[in-house]
Structures are given as structure tokens and as C-alpha cells.
Amino acid sequence: MRQFYILLCFLIVSFLGYSQIPANYYDSALGLEGYALKTQLKQIIDDVSDGLSTEFTHLDQGDNLDGLxxxxxxxxxYENDNSILDIYSENPDGxxxxxxxxxxxxxxxxxxxEGQCYNKEHIIPRSTVGNASPMVDDGHHVVPTDGRVNGLRSNLPFGVVDDSQLISQSGISNPTLNGSKAGGNLNSGYSAGYTGTVFEPIDEFKGDVARMYFYFVTRYEDLVDNWGDYPMFDGSNNKAIADPFLNILLTWHENDPVSQREIDRNNVVFNYQNNRNxxxxNPNYVSLIWSVTNDNEAPSTISDLSTSNPTxxxxxxxxxxxxxxVGVTAYDIYTDGILSNTTPNTSFTVNGLIPDTNYCFTIKAKDAAGNTSDFSNQACETTTNNGSGSNECASEDFENIPADNSQYTNRSWVGPNGTWSAAEARTDRTIAGSRAIAIDFRDDTDGRLTSPVVSGxxxxxxxTTQRIFSGTDGxxxxxVNGNSVGTIAYSNSVQNVTINDIDIEGNIQVIIQDNDSGSARVAMDNLSWTCYNPLSVSDAEFNHLKIxxxxxxxxxxYLxxxxxxxxxxxxxxGNLIDKGNLFDGRIDVSNLKKGIYLLTLEKDKQFISKKIIKL
Structure with a gap:
């Protein structure tokens, strides 16, 4: 079996390396914009001989998607394990x-x-296009996904879910185990204008979904006006995508750029059915078609950016x-002049900073057409210096878990730090009167608690743990990030356990799981961890340091x-750029690009950090 997978990987890599955009494939679209460009792209990728100098016609392969x-x-x-890359179950950060x-x-x-089997998901619902070929078997928009999540999505349009309007179905948690969710559309911000139920994939694959829609309404431009009953379509052949869904897809396309996985998949599908997405x-085709005549006005400039609550x-x-x-879709946050974060909200906590360091922030607003505002006012703040790891990076009190239910099943909920999930969990237990998540760790069950990815x-x-019902202690x-860092005890009495000196930097995901030392159902509460930043382990400074x-x-x-x-x-x-040993008071910075950096020195287990600027 191992030799088979090695051969399969070799063939796939060879296959991907061979497939690429044919020479002159898009030449007939040069210089065009608006719906004229969209129509020309349709001729390039359709199944009709349009007299193009370079012609590749879409070849319908029928019901043979398993081969694709x-x-x-x-x-x-992600895992690189030859499993199916399912956009409804992939966890890109863990x-x-x-x-x-x-x-x-x-x-x-x-x-x-969820988690029982996979089937074929039509990103543009099959109920919309029926069984007609080639759209029903078009590999550019039909992908393998978990069968139950596919059922949760059903024929819902894609949108931005209001977390207060999540729908409930038997046999599946909502949000799902990778954070996808279904519920009422958030009728504000860039998704304003629709109040029905929608499905929202995780951020990692939103751009993928958007580009599948742009492909579909272009490839089937002459047919899409027949499918106007679907909420995402407007009944026209040119614009095709209804408001506010066009704004949603434009936003997703911009915020989640084309990935290597999409490029590789596009090459494979081209080899399979002879047309491309x-x-x-060319991601810029999106704005050339749907934004060129609609919006060239930049958002207003922010003038009241402020900082608060430094740690x-x-x-x-x-x-x-x-x-x-039209509408602001996101805000780019610049830390000391460097783009560091993007958020759709009007507040944000910048994490992973260095103690006792002054930071200056500016922001730019942007819209779906790619227009950006001027820089905001600058707001500066100095982080505190209370000792490394003295501040709390994450906490979960389980008060926001789903409603009380005694069934052991998969659960997920949104806490202060993001989406948590628990397998083989019930939600009707308490510890000392406080709600707790209870997980079945008996025998061969796959009980576990998984945190969101948290920086810092x-x-x-x-x-805090407590064994409930019968069983044995353990x-x-x-x-943490796939590595065991310690154990937490449980018994029939309440246990408050702390694991010290874990000392792992960067983005963190924590999993609590069984190690077969006991057999029990265990309630858990008051989970928290403190930050760790190795750049300032001690308050001690080297006297009179000058750079x-x-x-x-x-x-x-020179120092x-x-x-x-x-x-x-x-x-x-916080990314490590260079390291070494300083012997002669001189450090070579010739390889540093222009920007702001943090230099840390260690002597006798004491550290000091200083900001340096490369011009």
C-alpha cells in the first residue's frame, strides 16, 4: 500500500507539473472589460467551436467524477496524507x-x-440546474464533501451567517466540526440585503466558492437566466449574480486569494474536461467584469482610530x-507601517506583541471593488511589562455551549476566542453550579475537546475536571499543536489542575483527549492558558546598552x-529573521529589507529587546 501511495503522489506531482495554461489561451480576451469580457471568456471555456485561434472545447465526461x-x-x-481535501471538514490550522x-x-x-462518508456537493445546487449535462457533472463546481454537511447545506445560497440565527438539524452540530455553519443571513455590513437562510464555509475556502460561482455564470452565461428562482441568481445573462450575493462573493474573492491548491486543481480539471476556470x-477578471463600471469610489478615511487596554x-x-x-468590506490594519491584520469589524485586538514596546497603528478601509481609503490617523500605545506569560491569552467558561442535552455527540460553539468543538460530548452537566462540557472517554470512544487557534x-x-457517574479515575x-505537553487528572471530586512551563510561542491549538489511563465520563470547566513570548523572559536589562x-x-x-x-x-x-552569536559587538544586517525589526539579546538567561530600523 505504501508503494502505491508513493507512486500515486509521483504521478500526481508529474501530472500537475505538466498541466498549465496553454499558450495564447486567453489572447482573445485581451483589452476587454465588463460583460463583453465575460462573454468572450464564455467562448474560450464553452463546448462550442467559436473560431478562436487557440481553441479548447469543454468535453463533458459524464458521471465520471470519481475518476477526477x-x-x-x-x-x-495541509495534512499531506492523501486523504480527500473536503472544504466542509478541512481544519487548516490543526x-x-x-x-x-x-x-x-x-x-x-x-x-x-457527520464524519461517516463523503458524496458529491454541487456548489451551484443540483436542484437549480437539474440533471442536465454538462453542468451536473462539471468538475469545476462539483466537489467531494462530507455527506451530512452536504445535507445541512442542501440548496441554501452562500452567505454570512448571523450566529444568533443558527438552524438546528438532527445528527449534526451547527457550526459543523470545521466551523462551517447554516443560519439566517447577517443583514448588515457587506452581506446586507438578504434575510433568508444561508450556508457559510470557513474563511479558508470562501474565495474558492466565489470563483466557482464566477466560473459557472460565465461558462453557462447563455443558460443562467433560466435559473432565476435560485436566490443567488438575478435572472439575467450578464450580471447573473443577485445582490447582495455579488457583494458577498466579491468580498470573499478579495479576502481569500487564489491558493496553490486551486491552481493545481484547475490544472487537473483542465486535463480532465478540457476547459479552465x-x-x-486571472483573478483580476472578476473586478474587470463586475466592478469596472460599477464602483471606482474609495471608502472614506478613518479619523478616530484609538488604542486601549494594553497588556x-x-x-x-x-x-x-x-x-x-457600495459598502465597506474590510479594514487593513498596519502595525508600524506593515500590514499585519485584516478584519470586517470596527474593533480588533492585535496579539503576539512584545512587552514594553511602543507600537503605532494605522488602518485603511476597502470595498469589494478593491478601492482603498487613505491611511487613518495614527494611534500609538506601549505594551506593559508585567513579566512573560503573566497575561491570559485564552479562556473558556463553557457558558455558551449548546442548550442542555444528555446525548453524547459532536458539539461546537463560539467562545471569546473563536469556535470550540467537542466530540462525544453532552451539555447538561455542571461543576459547582457552573455549566460544563462533559465528554465520554470510556473504552474506544473518540472523545476530545478542541480549541480554536489562538495567537500569543x-x-x-x-x-477544572470532575468524573461524573461511574467509572475509574485517570x-x-x-x-498543543500536535505535541503532548502534560496531563490533567480527573476523579469523582473536583480537580483544579495547572500545567506550567509549556512555553510554546506563536499560534496555539489545544486538544484535551483520552490516554486510556482511566475509563470515565468527565466534566470540564474553566479552561484557560497564559501567553508566552520568549522575546522578554525577564525584566533584567543589560546596563547602558547602546545600538x-x-x-x-x-x-x-554596532553594540x-x-x-x-x-x-x-x-x-x-514576531517571525524569526536571523540569529547568531555576537562576538565583536557587530551584527551583519545587510540581508534585512527596509522595515522595523526587534533585536533580542540573551546573557545568563536574561533577555532584552530593542527596536531597530533598516532604511
Whole structure:
């Protein structure tokens, strides 16, 4: 079996390397814009011989998508384990809740829960286009996904879910195990204008979905006016996509750019059915078609950006919403002049910062057409210096878990730090009168608690546990980013346990899982962990440290230190750029690009951080 997968991977890599955009494929579209461009792209990718100098006609392969998926939808990007890359179950920042493999896990009979089997998901619903070919088997918009999540999505339009209007169905949690969700559309912001029920994939794949829609209404431009009953279509052949869904898709397209996975998949589908998705090959076609004549007005400039509540590792930002003739879709946040974050909201907490360091922030507002405002006013703040790891990075009190229910099943909910999930969990238990999540860790059950991905690192973790009902006492493994860092005890009495000195930096995902030391159902409450930033382990400073020149244009900076010390240079966002040992008081910075960096020095387990500027 192992030799088979090695051969399969080799063939896929070879296959991907061979497929590419044919020479002159898009030449007939050069210089066009608006709906004229859309019509020309339709001629390039349709199944009619249009007399183009370079002509590739769409070849309908019929019901043979299984043959396509074995090449087009393998996970070679996240787990890299040859499982199916399912946009409804993939966890891009951690362990997938379940995996499927081609040839063994396709749905063949009845199924009633998530994680049981996969089937074919028509991103443009099959109920909209019927069984007509080639659209019903078009590999550019029909993808393999979990069968139960496919059922939850059903024929719902795609939109932005209002978390207060989640729908409920048996056999599945909502949000699902990877955070996809179904519910009432959020009738505000860039999704304003629709109040029906919608389905929302996770951010990682929103752009993928948008570009599938742009492909579909272009490839089937001459037919799409027949499908005006579908809420996402407006009954026309040219614009095709109804408001506000066009604004939603434009926003997703901009915020989630084309990935290598989409490029590779486009190449494989082209080899399969002889046409391409133009909006993967040339993402700018989107704005040329749907935005060129509609919106060239930039959002207003923010003038009241303010900072507040600094900690050792974070600073809160807030501002008043910008105005725009169509609608603001997002705000770009710049930290010391470097783009660091993007948010659709009018407040944001910048995490992963360095203690006792001054940061200055500006923001730009942008709309779906790509217009951006001028920079806002600058707001500056200095982080505190209360000691590394002294501040809390994440906490969960389980008060927001789903309504009381005694059934052990998969659960998910949104807490202060994002979406949590629990497998084999019930929601009707308490510890000392406070709501708790209870998970079945008996025998061969796959009970586990999974946190969202949280920035800022982890120094120590605390959790309250109690065994409920009968069973034997034991311990639970605490896994951080795939590595076990310690255990949490449980018994029939309440246990308050803390694991110290975990000391892992960067983005963190915590999983609490069984290690077979006992057999019980365990309630858990009051989970929290503190931040960890190795750039400031101690308050101690080296006396009279000076750096010159600073700012620096040349290849070296000089420090008034004569003895050997270790140094590290980080970007302003905490990424390690260089490290070494300082012997002669000189550090080579010739390879640094223009920007702001943080230099850290270590001597006798004491650290100091200083900002340097490369001109």
C-alpha cells in the first residue's frame, strides 16, 4: 500500500507539473472589460467551436467524477496524507475532525451523522440546474464533501451567517466540526440585503466558492437566466449574480486569494474536461467584469482610530465605520507601517506583541471593488511589562455551549476566542453550579475537546475536571499543536489542575483527549492558558546598552558589548529573521529589507529587546 501511495503522489506531482495554461489561451480576451469580457471568456471555456485561434472545447465526461477526484482533490497541502481535501471538514490550522479516502469512504447507503462518508456537493445546487449535462457533472463546481454537511447545506445560497440565527438539524452540530455553519443571513455590513437562510464555509475556502460561482455564470452565461428562482441568481445573462450575493462573493474573492491548491486543481480539471476556470488563472477578471463600471469610489478615511487596554502581548484598537457608495468590506490594519491584520469589524485586538514596546497603528478601509481609503490617523500605545506569560491569552467558561442535552455527540460553539468543538460530548452537566462540557472517554470512544487557534503562545494551562457517574479515575492528555505537553487528572471530586512551563510561542491549538489511563465520563470547566513570548523572559536589562547607527542604512549595527551574547532578530510581527552569536559587538544586517525589526539579546538567561530600523 505504501508503494502505491508513493507512486500515486509521483504521478500526481508529474501530472500537475505538466498541466498549465496553454499558450495564447486567453489572447482573445485581451483589452476587454465588463460583460463583453465575460462573454468572450464564455467562448474560450464553452463546448462550442467559436473560431478562436487557440481553441479548447469543454468535453463533458459524464458521471465520471470519481475518476477526477482521485487526482484533483487529494490533501497535499495541509495534512499531506492523501486523504480527500473536503472544504466542509478541512481544519487548516490543526487536526482534521475526520478524514476520508477515495474508494473506501464514499456514501453508499443511509447515513445520519457527520464524519461517516463523503458524496458529491454541487456548489451551484443540483436542484437549480437539474440533471442536465454538462453542468451536473462539471468538475469545476462539483466537489467531494462530507455527506451530512452536504445535507445541512442542501440548496441554501452562500452567505454570512448571523450566529444568533443558527438552524438546528438532527445528527449534526451547527457550526459543523470545521466551523462551517447554516443560519439566517447577517443583514448588515457587506452581506446586507438578504434575510433568508444561508450556508457559510470557513474563511479558508470562501474565495474558492466565489470563483466557482464566477466560473459557472460565465461558462453557462447563455443558460443562467433560466435559473432565476435560485436566490443567488438575478435572472439575467450578464450580471447573473443577485445582490447582495455579488457583494458577498466579491468580498470573499478579495479576502481569500487564489491558493496553490486551486491552481493545481484547475490544472487537473483542465486535463480532465478540457476547459479552465478563468478566475483562478486571472483573478483580476472578476473586478474587470463586475466592478469596472460599477464602483471606482474609495471608502472614506478613518479619523478616530484609538488604542486601549494594553497588556504584555496585546493592544485593542477601535474606530468608527467608514462610509462607501457600495459598502465597506474590510479594514487593513498596519502595525508600524506593515500590514499585519485584516478584519470586517470596527474593533480588533492585535496579539503576539512584545512587552514594553511602543507600537503605532494605522488602518485603511476597502470595498469589494478593491478601492482603498487613505491611511487613518495614527494611534500609538506601549505594551506593559508585567513579566512573560503573566497575561491570559485564552479562556473558556463553557457558558455558551449548546442548550442542555444528555446525548453524547459532536458539539461546537463560539467562545471569546473563536469556535470550540467537542466530540462525544453532552451539555447538561455542571461543576459547582457552573455549566460544563462533559465528554465520554470510556473504552474506544473518540472523545476530545478542541480549541480554536489562538495567537500569543502558551506558557501555562489550567482546567477544572470532575468524573461524573461511574467509572475509574485517570488522566487526560493535553496536546498543543500536535505535541503532548502534560496531563490533567480527573476523579469523582473536583480537580483544579495547572500545567506550567509549556512555553510554546506563536499560534496555539489545544486538544484535551483520552490516554486510556482511566475509563470515565468527565466534566470540564474553566479552561484557560497564559501567553508566552520568549522575546522578554525577564525584566533584567543589560546596563547602558547602546545600538548605533539606528536607523541603519549600511550593512552593520554596532553594540557596546564586548563579551559573547546570543542574538535573534524578529520581524515586527514576531517571525524569526536571523540569529547568531555576537562576538565583536557587530551584527551583519545587510540581508534585512527596509522595515522595523526587534533585536533580542540573551546573557545568563536574561533577555532584552530593542527596536531597530533598516532604511
Amino acid at each position: 477526484y482521485a487526482n484533483s482533490d487529494l490533501d497535499l497541502y 487536526v482534521d475532525p475526520y478524514v476520508y479516502f477515495f474508494g473506501t469512504d464514499e456514501c453508499t447507503g443511509n447515513f445520519n451523522g 478563468p478566475f483562478v488563472d 504584555d502581548n496585546s493592544i485593542e484598537l477601535s474606530w468608527t465605520a467608514a462610509s462607501d457608495n 503562545g502558551i506558557k501555562s494551562l489550567s482546567l 488522566n487526560l492528555d493535553v496536546v 548605533h547607527p539606528n536607523p541603519v542604512k549600511g550593512p552593520y549595527i 557596546n558589548i564586548s563579551e559573547a551574547v546570543d542574538f535573534k532578530i524578529y520581524s515586527i510581527l
